[in-house]
Amino acid sequence: xxxxxxxxxxxxxxxxxxxxxxxxxxxxxxxxxxxxxxxxxxxxxxxxxxxxxxxxxxxxxxxxxxxxxxxxxxxxxxxxxxxxxxxxxxxxxxxxxxxxxxxxxxxxxxxxxxxxxxxxxxxxxxxxxxxxxxxxxxxxxxxxxxxxxxxxxxxxxxxxxxxxxxxxxxxxxxxxxxxxxxxxxxxxxxxxxxxxxxxxxxxxxxxxxxxxxxxxxxxxxxxxxxxxxxxxxxxxxxxxxxxxxxxxxxxxxxxxxxxxxxxxxxxxxxxx
Amino acid sequence: xxxxxxxxxxxxxxxxxxxxxxxxxxxxxxxxxxxxxxxxxxxxxxxxxxxxxxxxxxxxxxxxxxxxxxxxxxxxxxxxxxxxxxxxxxxxxxxxxxxx
Numbered sequence: 485x486x487x488x489x490x491x492x493x494x495x496x497x498x499x500x501x502x503x504x505x506x507x508x509x510x511x512x513x514x515x516x517x518x519x520x521x522x523x524x525x526x527x528x529x530x531x532x533x534x535x536x537x538x539x540x541x542x543x544x545x546x547x548x549x550x551x552x553x554x555x556x557x558x559x560x561x562x563x564x565x566x567x568x569x570x571x572x573x574x575x576x577x578x579x580x581x582x583x584x585x586x587x588x589x590x591x592x593x594x595x596x597x598x599x600x601x602x603x604x605x606x607x608x609x610x611x612x613x614x615x616x617x618x619x620x621x622x623x624x625x626x627x628x629x630x631x632x633x634x635x636x637x638x639x640x641x642x643x644x645x646x647x648x649x650x651x652x653x654x655x656x657x658x659x660x661x662x663x664x665x666x667x668x669x670x671x672x673x674x675x676x677x678x679x680x681x682x683x684x685x686x687x688x689x690x691x692x693x694x695x696x697x698x699x700x701x702x703x704x705x706x707x708x709x710x711x712x713x714x715x716x717x718x719x720x721x722x723x724x725x726x727x728x729x730x731x732x733x734x735x736x737x738x739x740x741x742x743x744x745x746x747x748x749x750x751x752x753x754x755x756x
Numbered sequence: 757x758x759x760x761x762x763x764x765x766x767x768x769x770x771x772x773x774x775x776x777x778x779x780x781x782x783x784x785x786x787x788x789x790x791x792x793x794x795x796x797x798x799x800x801x802x803x804x805x806x807x808x809x810x811x812x813x814x815x816x817x818x819x820x821x822x823x824x825x826x827x828x829x830x831x832x833x834x835x836x837x838x839x840x841x842x843x844x845x846x847x848x849x850x851x852x853x854x855x856x
Binding site: 653700 | 853
């Protein structure tokens with residue numbers, strides 16, 4: 485062991501993005517089982533886990549499963565540092581030998597971990613659908629008002645409390661377009677705020693869509709004899725479900741975004 | 757990232773331009789074919805008769821217990837008011853009102 489390891493944290497000049505994980509792994513020493521450990525951090529070039537004893541060998545074979553259904557990968561690791569933490573010593577190791585395939589799997593795992601593309605694209609697609617929905621509604625509102633006031637000379641009732649509804653419709657359009665126009669990618673805290681704003685706007689649009697879907701249900705639009713009207717009802721129902729799920733996905737993503745930004749901030753500070 | 761911005765700009769332009777092009781409807785002459793067709797479609801009435809038959813068309817007149825109108829096929833219909841279970845007037849305009 486010698487002086488190679490320090491009990492105090494040194495400023496780590498790592499160039500590899502490190503993500504927090506909770507993966508069970510087995511340590512083997514010269515071909516025989518040594519210990520089961522809980523891997524707490526994983527990077528493309530190393531792992532960190534807790535060992536109870538301060539003194540342990542300098543190198544191990546690590547058998548790690550990235551998910552319960554994958555084959556365990558064997559990686560030769562070398563201990564780089566130890567840090568006293570509650571419950572033992574956080575042991576940081578670098579990969580000494582990995583197969584190309586295993587390295588690729590680890591790279592993909594970390595890329596997937598830091599990626600938030602899926603839910604953020606779903607939010608954007610939801611906002612896009614709402615924008616289309618808002619546009620046709622405004623147009624249909626104008627056509628309806630025109631026919632009611634001109635062709636039928638006011639004999640038909642105007643849309644629900646005309647000006648209030650028009651205001652609601654314009655607000656819905658503004659929220660949908662804003663949610664769609666705001667960027668979906670989160671690369672820093674500023675972008676995170678924009679992402680939150682986009683989600684809040686979409687939440688407002690979602691309230692409108694759900695209210696309309698409930699109203700359609702109440703007037704039995706889904707039982708209409710016209711395919712066009714029934715199709716419209718189901719399209720609206722799909723929109724409400726899709727936007728709701730996209731928002732739920734976005735809310736579920738918030739903690740992850742915060743975590744990823746923290747990881748990246750630490751990573752950047754080490755890269756400087 | 758830049759591609760995504762361009763794509764969004766393109767999609768917004770598409771929605772807005774479709775909206776504006778559709779808005780040209782209001783600038784068309786009143787007797788133009790498009791306006792006549794849309795007006796006719798919104799104005800369509802449906803008669804549900806006691807015989808179970810449904811008549812789609814346009815009611816022109818209702819006098820002395822008689823309902824007179826024309827169908828989509830250009831035929832003229834005359835029914836007693838008592839033969840009609842229900843008359844759904846301006847069907848699509850009513851639907852449009854519920855849908856917007």
